[in-house]
Amino acid sequence: MKRATTIPEQIKLLTSRGVKINDNAKAEENLLDIGYYRLGFYFFPFEKSYPNIKNRTHDVRENTCFEDAVTLYYFDYDLRNTLSKYISRIEVAFRTYLTYKLSNKYKGDTCWFVNPSVVEQSFINDFSDKCYKEVKRNNNIKQHHKKYKHDTYAPAWKTLEHMTLGSVLLLYKSLIKTDDRLLVAKHFGVNQTTIFENYIETVRCVRNVCAHSAVLYDVRLHQLVKKGPAGKVAQDEAYSLCGAIKVIAYLIGTISLNRQHDFVLELNRAYTTLKNKSIYLTQTVEQITHMKWELSDIALLESKK
Structure with missing residues (x-):
């Protein structure tokens, strides 16, 4: 031992x-x-x-040198901080739009997320134990149930706010009507629900890596990044950080082109810091991530055409 x-x-x-x-x-x-x-x-x-x-x-x-590993660690640290910030923006936008559009579409049912005519029964069956049990620990939800003692669940705009990204994505996948899923996907410029699900799952994977302060530069995604409006993803990029960054950059651009520009600037800043420390390290990172790091928001926009 x-x-x-x-x-x-x-x-x-x-x-x-x-x-x-x-x-x-x-x-x-x-x-x-x-x-x-x-x-x-x-x-x-x-x-x-x-x-x-x-x-x-x-x-x-x-x-x-010992410093090589330390420099790579701090590059990873900078990447993690940058990605966390912009992933949070994507997560909030996805959650907000899903809640807003479906809550207004199904105005007669504030808890449409457990309505069997809207959501698959398998999701509903598991919702109380696997999702809402954790949601109920939030003080805002506790206050709701103190005030409305007969409510089994708080309304969608409260409940979804406190669900994990994974649970919100599962809810999205469990929507029975393709039109409901397309309503959300098209808002983000994606015309196929399977592609949109793939993009959000990619975001979720990177988010979890960042949240646990795990190694990011050589992250291996759970599933490949599918071809879609985020641009072409080469075979060697499909499971790597490179593919994930293309998806994150694209989704940020659908929310705000200014924020996409900021995102690219911050990535470039981290890369430049690394490059100034060691060309050898820079080459190593490029080989691992399969990524050409000198990006521009214009190039990202061009890649989507």
Whole structure:
């Protein structure tokens, strides 16, 4: 069984694997700040056995510096902060539009999300235990039920606000009428519900990675990004961060072209910081993400034509 190690022991181990450490004091500071285990994910691309995850030796290629992994970590950190901010905008817009349009379409039923003529029965069957139990923990929902004691559920505009993105997406997929799903998808410029579901699932996957502060630069999506209005996605991009960024950039553009421009600027800023630190690192990131990072919002708009 492996045992915990001290910072000096961790530095000695890294050195034995070929990592060059130019400043021991700074390395100790980084290891206490980031953690040896977490930083190991950022040494992975520099290992001789990369990308083979099985039978890893952990020995690194010649001239690999401790600072390389730290720089990659902070690039990932910047990406995570940027993506989190814009994904939140997409999530709110999706939730808001779905709630607004269907609540007004089904004005006679404030709880249309459990109406068997609107939503599939399987969703309704699971809703109370798998979704609303968590929603009811919110203070706003608690206050609603104190005031309206006979309501089984709070109305849609309250309930959906406190559902997870995954639950809102499942609700969307469970809408019986294609017209209801198209009503939302077309608002975001997508004419096929399967493509729209794929886009939101892509957003959800990246959101969860960001929310758990997990490694982002080499994220592997649960499903490939489908071809649609976000532009062409090459085979090597379909499961990667590159494909996800194309989807996020597209959806942000349907909400606000100004925010799409800001999104691209922030991505470029993170890339430029990395590029200024190390060309070698830049090439490594481009190979992993399958992405040409010098983007422009004009190029993104052109890609959709």
